[in-house]
Amino acid sequence: SASRCPPDAMMAPWKTPVKVIVCFFCCFGRSQSLQLTTKATVQGIAPADLHAFLSTPTNWPKIVASSQSVRPTAKGNRVDKPLAVGEEVDEIFGLPPILPLSVRWVCERSEPSNGVLEFHSPDGLRGIAKDCRMKFAIESGKEENRSSSMEGSVVELKMEFEPLSPIALLATPVLTVDNALALKVLLPRAV
Numbered sequence: 001s002a003s004r005c006p007p008d009a010m011m012a013p014w015k016t017p018v019k020v021i022v023c024f025f026c027c028f029g030r031s032q033s034l035q036l037t038t039k040a041t042v043q044g045i046a047p048a049d050l051h052a053f054l055s056t057p058t059n060w061p062k063i064v065a066s067s068q069s070v071r072p073t074a075k076g077n078r079v080d081k082p083l084a085v086g087e088e089v090d091e092i093f094g095l096p097p098i099l100p101l102s103v104r105w106v107c108e109r110s111e112p113s114n115g116v117l118e119f120h121s122p123d124g125l126r127g128i129a130k131d132c133r134m135k136f137a138i139e140s141g142k143e144e145n146r147s148s149s150m151e152g153s154v155v156e157l158k159m160e161f162e163p164l165s166p167i168a169l170l171a172t173p174v175l176t177v178d179n180a181l182a183l184k185v186l187l188p189r190a191v
Helices: 018-029 046-053 057-064 166-190
Strands: 036-042 067-072 088-095 099-111 117-121 130-141 152-163
Touching: 018 166, 036 166, 046 130, 057 067, 057 088, 057 166, 152 166
Parallel strands: none
Antiparallel strands: 036 152, 067 088, 088 099, 099 117, 117 130, 130 152
């Protein structure tokens, strides 16, 4: 409803694009989850091996430009091996120590034989986004070329979150680029 948007008097000092984003967020942003999808083919790695790589948190900073590090939680599970269902990790990103941001991810599904890997962060990033999810679907992507057939994998990432702030909406294009860079450029170099 338009009545939930900030009155024009409050918005006067803001530039028009910001006004539009804030108005959109106030009217529609809180009730909708956002989903970003990225898909890539990674040559030279079998789906089960790619699943193991992606389920090992210490690999995340190698492929995600915004990820600075990972650390174990009080549960004490290791972060240098694939997470099992129920295990968790804190991912640090942003610009630590100036702007350290953290998300606690819990492994909800890990099925190497089916190519399924899912992480959930119910709390997300406090005040910015909640109910965050990373859902990976991994399948065989064998490509035939002139000289031989090379094993590879096709990986799809669906990142979902519920925005709690206009910052989450403003960050969406950055997340889209970050995810594409991760899967299409950095992941093939890291495996």
